[in-house]
Amino acid sequence: MSSLWVLRTRLPAAMQRRFSLDVSAPLLRTQGYIDGRWVSAASVFPVLDPATGEEIARVSDCGPTEAKQAVDAAYRAFHSWKLRSAKDRSVVLRKWFDLMTLHKEDLARLITFECGKPLQESRREIAYAASFLEWFSEEARRVYGDVVPSPTRDRKILLLKQPTGVASIITPWNFPSAMITRKVGAALAAGCTVVVKPAEDTPLSALALAELAEQAGVPAGVFNVVPSSREKTPSVGQVLCTDPLVAKISFTGSTATGKVLLKMAADTVKKASMELGGHAPFIVFDSADVEMAVSGAINSKFRNSGQTCVCSNRFLVQSKIHDVFVEKLSRAMDAELVLGHGSEPSTTQGPLINNRAAEKVNHKLLKM
Numbered sequence: 001m002s003s004l005w006v007l008r009t010r011l012p013a014a015m016q017r018r019f020s021l022d023v024s025a026p027l028l029r030t031q032g033y034i035d036g037r038w039v040s041a042a043s044v045f046p047v048l049d050p051a052t053g054e055e056i057a058r059v060s061d062c063g064p065t066e067a068k069q070a071v072d073a074a075y076r077a078f079h080s081w082k083l084r085s086a087k088d089r090s091v092v093l094r095k096w097f098d099l100m101t102l103h104k105e106d107l108a109r110l111i112t113f114e115c116g117k118p119l120q121e122s123r124r125e126i127a128y129a130a131s132f133l134e135w136f137s138e139e140a141r142r143v144y145g146d147v148v149p150s151p152t153r154d155r156k157i158l159l160l161k162q163p164t165g166v167a168s169i170i171t172p173w174n175f176p177s178a179m180i181t182r183k184v185g186a187a188l189a190a191g192c193t194v195v196v197k198p199a200e201d202t203p204l205s206a207l208a209l210a211e212l213a214e215q216a217g218v219p220a221g222v223f224n225v226v227p228s229s230r231e232k233t234p235s236v237g238q239v240l241c242t243d244p245l246v247a248k249i250s251f252t253g254s255t256a257t258g259k260v261l262l263k264m265a266a267d268t269v270k271k272a273s274m275e276l277g278g279h280a281p282f283i284v285f286d287s288a289d290v291e292m293a294v295s296g297a298i299n300s301k302f303r304n305s306g307q308t309c310v311c312s313n314r315f316l317v318q319s320k321i322h323d324v325f326v327e328k329l330s331r332a333m334d335a336e337l338v339l340g341h342g343s344e345p346s347t348t349q350g351p352l353i354n355n356r357a358a359e360k361v362n363h364k365l366l367k368m
Contacts, residue, residue, distance in 0.1 A: 021049075021056055021113040027106050029207035032062045032227055035073035036220025041066055045229035047204055050116040050351040051341045059203050062226040067195070067239040070224035074166040074193040075245040077221025082163045082191035086141045089189055093137035096216035100130040100181075100209075107177060107208060112342035114202045115176055116350035117304050119342055129178035132185040140189035163191030164271060165247030168240035170261070171206070172253050173199035173353055174307050180206055183250045184223065192248070195224045197236055201353055203227035241265045251275070252309075275309075282312035286320040294328045298336060305349050307357070 021028070031038040041060040049056055060066075081089075100107065107129075108122035117125070148157040167187045171179040180196055187194050198206035203225075210225045228236045241249055241264035248271045251261055255276040265272050282300055284293045300312045317325050340347035352358045 021109060027103060027110070027208040027211055028057065028204065029211050030057050030204075031060045031207075032066055032070075033207060033210040033214075033223075033225040034066060034070045035077075035224065036214065039066060039069075045200070047114050047201070048354075049113050050201075050353050056113055057204060059207070059227050061229045061232055062236060063228065063232045064235045064239045067197075067226050067228075067236045068243065070195040070226050071166060071168075071239065071243045071245050073221040074195050074224055077219060078163070078165055078191075078193045081188075081193055081219060081222050084191070086143055089191065090137045090140040092217050093133050093140060093185060093189060096213055096218065097130050097133035097137060099212040099216055100126065100133065103208075103212065104130070107205065109343070110204050110208055111176055111202075112350075114204050115173060115304075115342075116353060117342055118347045118350050119345070120348075121304060122342070125175060125178050129175075129181040132178070132181040136185035136189040139186075143190060161190075165192060166245055167192050167194045167248040167250060168246050169194050169196045170237065170240065170249070170251045170253065171196065171198055172309075173201040174304055174309075176202035176205035177209065179252050180209055183252075187248075187250075188218070188222065193222045193224075195226060195240060195246075197226055197228065197233070197240060200228060200230045200233060237261065238264060241270070242268065244268050246270060249273070253277075278309045280310055280312050280314075282315045284315070284317040284321060284325055286318045288321060288325075290321065290324055290328055293325060294332050297329055298332055302333075302337060302349060305352060307353060 029038065030044075031040050033039070039060065039062075041062050043061045044058040045061045046055045047057050047059055048054065104123065104126045107126045108119060111117055111122035111125060112119045115122070143161050145161055146159040148159060150157050167183075169180065169183045169187070171183070176198065180198070184194050184196065196206055206225050207227065210223060213223045226236060237260075240246060241261050246268075249261060249265050250273045251258055252275040258274045258276040262272055262274065280300075282297055284297075297312065297315070300310075303311060336348060338346050338348045340350075342350040352361065
């Protein structure tokens, strides 16, 4: 059983062939993006295709120096970006959305090759990711205030909404585009500026978004990306969570890491939004439509090969329906789940993201 999960990280030799990432050259960026410039670091780190282990690219390994430069650039840009009219910000975000839509196939292939997600799932993610920019391009025009009744007759109380400031955006690997646009779209619409720290496994999607942001007219310093390796991520995270110029932290990831970030943010009393680990049961009652329950279980459990924060991690099935549900779920898995490289049209299950993920699954299976 454990060897099955090793194959989920590296395709067996009989199934391997050379898969090549073919995207528009301007979108395949490998440097950090700081203050409207593409910045090289002192070293680089490899980005691997998790299905084959082959190197896709080498990306600038930004450290605390580059992270500080990005924060400073975002702080300088904030003073002008917040003064741009709501309409101006809306127009820029809409252009960014249009460019994502125009380049959706290239962006989807980037996700598939660095994340392992089947291409059909990657295409859905790009549509999902672009929708946030579309939505917030419209919401940017509606940052309304309020008039509150006053206790005295000769006064009015006005509530005005103001942008918070520089936001540190720390995102996970499993939705390398959507988790960025969901956070950044809202921040830019409100007049904030951002520094994005993408996951070390999937920096190429973030850098492609930076290229399109520049083409859309996002001003220098408003959107910054600092990719870093697993070794440098803690020091970069420390800058993004402790620098006094940062006003807000938005993080999606594990509960353990979220606790560390909150502790670092406490000294400067930063605002923080934490979307941390879930624990999701899939519950099937005796009254359930078994076919619908099985279909829901497949969609819930095997999206991105089970590597999302909302994937079911245990099944609770009432005894009366248990055997029928298990039998039909087993048949559906045999019929619908196809292991392979994400770029293959028939693939529904790509690899686990890296060896650490495979080892974690193997460890759990050995304890069963």
